[in-house]
Amino acid sequence: MLKTENLAVGYNKRIIIDNINLEIKEGEILAIIGPNGVGKSTLLKCIASYLDPIKGVVYLDSNVIHKLKPSQLAKKMAVVLTERVNPGNLTGFDIIAIGRHPYTDLFGRLTEKDKEIIIESARAVNALHLLEKNFFEMSDGERQKIMIARALAQEPKVLILDEPTSFLDAKHKIELTLLLRKLAIEKNLAIVVTIHDIELALRIADKIALIKDGKIIGYGHPEDIMDKETVNNLYDLKSANFNEEIGYFELKNENTIVKKVFVVCGGGSGANVLRYLVKNRYKVYCGVLHENDIDYVIAKTMETVVVSEKPYQPISEEKFNEALKYIKMCDVVIETNFPIGEINKLNLKLIGLTKEYGKKVIKFSGKIKELNKQLLSLF
């Protein structure tokens, strides 16, 4: 449906991204990801025909996009850019009505059918309540919905969005990404979107294109291409690590304050504690954990020291002694509320021994505030 062939985009013959070969079908979402200034918006502008290509071609079905008349293109493709617009004294209805321009007569008169489509577009983005409201009185999230409804009113086959979540809070970000997924499926739209939030991109995109240093360095199903090395390299990450299993970043354990803490955890009971400790630059050890445990995954991403066993194995004496060795080195042991299965009986034994060695044990109540207080009183 939409395809780029050996496309090069840029300004005044200066190529910003070269050799772009992407394809997107009806009902699919393609997310364009990359660091600031890499050329994502430039690529979108070229696909949307606002910019001519320096080389190559963009096809929409079998048509060369840059040869289509604006009125033809407007019936096939709609674009929502990031810029904050100031349309004066217009209501939500008036803004969405602009999307009907390709279909109205010279005077822009709306037929009953146009009005129905405007209302239907507002309904699709849950914005019926905004039809009478003045655009300049709307919040960023409300405006974004109206701008998408305007695009939908064009009845396009392709929807192009540049950073649609940039001004939105967490709730509206999630709502908008879910909406895009719904539009792709229910309206069979092909959607091309630039997005900075990798976690959201992983959730909604069928395909991802990663851009760095003037080229596409990865393209395909997110599950196939978004591994730790690729994402760390994409953003030149030095003090954080991307975790492909959970799809987000963790800070690396850089421990400039060398206070050693051992965390006894499992099944996710240590997640918050581990994050708190790494953020505050403690040197963190934990275990014994199974290599599919959520705490294991997080601790590894943070590059902390984890004593681990293969999945579903009982803790071996060797691993138990290794954990004990680290515990002896640590200033304090934090006991979290880990689940007590067969395996964790040994973790309880670890804690018992810790006390025998005269080490301080802090029992984590679930409140970081209390843990913080206890740690501060110790160090």
Ligand SMILES: Nc1ncnc2c1ncn2[C@@H]1O[C@H](COP(=O)(O)OP(=O)(O)OP(=O)(O)O)[C@@H](O)[C@H]1O
């Ligand atoms: N109209 C223009 N004329 C010349 N150069 C431009 C123009 N618009 C953008 N650029 C340059 O093109 C490069 C890519 O910019 P672009 O906005 O496409 O990046 P981006 O990946 O979308 O960035 P961000 O993530 O920060 O939005 C930048 O170096 C920018 O300065």
